[in-house]
Amino acid sequence: MKKFGDNTVLDDLNFDVKKGERVTLIGPSGSGKTTILRLVMTLEHLTGGFIYVDGHPLTHEMRGGKRVERKKKDVARMTTRIGMVFQQFNLFPNMTVMENLTEAPIHVLGRSKAEAQERARELLENVGLGDKVDEHPMRLSGGQQQRVAIARALAMDPEVLLLDEVTSALDPELVGEVLNVLRHVAETTNITMLIVTHEMQFASEVSHRVLMFDGGHIIEDKPPAQMFSEPENERTQAFLKAVL
Ligand SMILES: Nc1ncnc2c1ncn2[C@@H]1O[C@H](COP(=O)(O)OP(=O)(O)OP(=O)(O)O)[C@@H](O)[C@H]1O
Numbered sequence: 001m002k003k004f005g006d007n008t009v010l011d012d013l014n015f016d017v018k019k020g021e022r023v024t025l026i027g028p029s030g031s032g033k034t035t036i037l038r039l040v041m042t043l044e045h046l047t048g049g050f051i052y053v054d055g056h057p058l059t060h061e062m063r064g065g066k067r068v069e070r071k072k073k074d075v076a077r078m079t080t081r082i083g084m085v086f087q088q089f090n091l092f093p094n095m096t097v098m099e100n101l102t103e104a105p106i107h108v109l110g111r112s113k114a115e116a117q118e119r120a121r122e123l124l125e126n127v128g129l130g131d132k133v134d135e136h137p138m139r140l141s142g143g144q145q146q147r148v149a150i151a152r153a154l155a156m157d158p159e160v161l162l163l164d165e166v167t168s169a170l171d172p173e174l175v176g177e178v179l180n181v182l183r184h185v186a187e188t189t190n191i192t193m194l195i196v197t198h199e200m201q202f203a204s205e206v207s208h209r210v211l212m213f214d215g216g217h218i219i220e221d222k223p224p225a226q227m228f229s230e231p232e233n234e235r236t237q238a239f240l241k242a243v244l
Pocket residue numbers: 004009027028029030031032033034035036
């Protein structure tokens with residue numbers, strides 16, 4: 001459960017994502033999609049209930065018959081395995097591209113600078129930005145910045161990747177390059193992904209399942225081919241009609 005003050009945003013919500021599965025969340029504005037990703041990233045406090053990652057409770061657990069918060073250190077250890085990419089890139093503006101990619105691997109994972117830089121170079125090559133290593137984010141296009149943000153998330157070798165409308169802030173001509181990078185990640189890794197997007201073509205190509213949210217509940221859960229061609233729920237039908 002998640003409440004903001006008296007406003008209950010998520011309630012009676014229960015779903016599983018398998019290891020390696022890619023799941024797209026769709027639904028009207030305000031239905032709680034971002035909140036779910038932020039809860040998994042532990043950027044929001046879970047009001048009730050539990051989130052499990054790899055079978056382990058993330059932020060809260062049952063102890064002595066009571067629901068209690070887990071130790072900060074234990075939560076932190078788990079969240080290093082979870083990466084998130086935001087609509088607004090959120091790169092560190094005072095750092096170069098290389099520093100953006102190596103900061104957390106060095107300071108959180110304890111990697112050597114050389115090791116972190118080698119991995120960063122490889123990832124930047126993969127997202128087509130091998131020549132931007134020493135550039136500052138402000139001097140990159142939105143599409144380039146978002147590809148850096150994806151590479152930065154991958155530099156932590158995440159088991160789970162959360163993508164919140166990562167192309168929504170981009171000019172239309174830059175959307176394709178970012179989606180291509182994500183398609184490549186989907187094809188070449190086994191990273192579990194939770195994706196919020198309005199790019200339905202992309203969602204149907206990369207996801208195994210699509211969940212339709214409304215009012216903090218899942219109202220439909222199907223593989224993309226069925227979800228997009230034969231939605232059963234009336235609200236799903238209306239939503240897809242409006243966005244497609
Ligand atoms: N920090 C906050 N404080 C108070 N209410 C919030 C906060 N963040 C989100 N909410 C509320 O929670 C509900 C769900 O918001 P959320 O951002 O998760 O929706 P969403 O499905 O991601 O919408 P959109 O498609 O517009 O991004 C909304 O009613 C919103 O007003």
